Amino acid sequence: MPHNEYLAEGPRVAVRRVTRRDEDGFTAAIRASAALHHPWVSMPATPVAFHNYVARFDGSSDVGLVVCERRTDRLAGFVNINNIVGGALQSGALGYAAFAGAEGRGYISEGVGLVVGFAFAMLGLHRLEANIQPDNAPSRRLVQRNGFRLEGYSPEFLFVNGAWRDHERWATLRPKGTIPTGSGPLTA
Template identity: 60%
Template sequence: MRPNDRYLARGPRVAIRPFTAADRDEFTTAARESAELHHPWLFPPVTDEAYDGYFRRLQEPVRAGFLICERESGRIAGFVTINNIVYGGFRCGAIGYGVFAHAAGRGLMSEGLRLVMGHAFGTMGLHRLEANIQPANVQSIALVQRAGFRLEGFSPDFLFIDGAWRDHERWAITREMLPEDAG
């Protein structure tokens, strides 16, 4: 069980906390076990070297990474990253996320994403979060729809994923779109 003082926010079933170097073994094991679930949308680090590089990048000021942990066991259920963070008049970031196979289909990502959104719009001072999702990734689209994101557009050949440039839908949410009790 992880110490509760590391959690940034808590929900009924999950809590969020920053990534640590010590999470490498648990994270990469869960990523390997979830490869079939993630393909072809997502490729989280599955080796020690890949995790170490990923963790280093998450320490950059334009990024933030959050682990979604089951409150009862402390086990990592998934993750949300905020990338390309810009402050000033924009106060925006682009999110990426994934659930691990053992936690999929249980609503833990929905709860965890809402906690990250509250932290991003509160403590981090962001005004807008964006999610770029491949149109065929219906589960990911359903996740952001449940969280209140709106569809804002379509970007052809937007990201290079799995060996090709992939089209993406642009989804976004602003602080004003959150329910009063969410942020």
Template identity: 50%
Template structure:
């Protein structure tokens, strides 16, 4: 279950890391190079600095908040129960290496979500995103008890396509004009991964899954 958010009137919601901490405590590879935590208000300055430093890297592929006002709205969005933003952090330094957004979580018979991800320039190309995205996939299946994650990627975004394949996503098709990005409807390659494709211990069905 997604960890609840606690909000004081007039403030940005405080996000509880308990679900991620419980997941990390159960990981066999706890000595990996990266760790995870949920996006929070306290990350504002570091996050905005990284977005500014990564403008060329993100190009037309990923639009992240670039002002304090946009950042606070972003944190508020991802404090909702059907959305989650997970930071990939370098274990030794605590530096934010990337972000993975788990969007539009749908329960019931679907138990699915869409994900989007971005590396940050200072640590890009060092394998942190591959390790971190694989960890987020396991978190989504083991802790959030999702069954399927989808990723929509523009055909020209070769780095993102390679990352999805490295982590084990399978290519499922091509959709013209799928998403509105950077002022136009963009074509996307569709990728997905399911819990049965990942070597994880079976989990009971989520409580929202219908009996029949």
């Protein structure tokens, strides 16, 4: 991918929108990461599932991004901003995962930080949430490193891998006094 497609760049990773061109690399990474993701997240591992996944991001309420290693442009994982709501709420919910081989290296933590900055500055969001299963300690540490704070607990919040799962609600707010520079949450 040319660097001009990156929405944000950090020292080791960059983020860009997921596209249909990512199908082979993304689905192969998902299949290779199945044990890593279970039971925390279900992801599209087939071409049909991937096409449906990417189609979600054609509207205005979800943004699908991939995290790429800058040195190689290899896919390290993904970060999605889901359920974007404008108006008085200006909020979205993050979903993210590392791909096998990139886990534990800080790539997704850096990618989440880039996406948080992008969401606040370019999408004009005020608040981002991350809903995390209580036993997912690595994910809890990731959001803590990125300034999220624990706000509450939601029993049977999301249907993941065939069951309704409890989640902790973590959130971060756009820093006071900062003004978005982008076009707003529903037009970016």
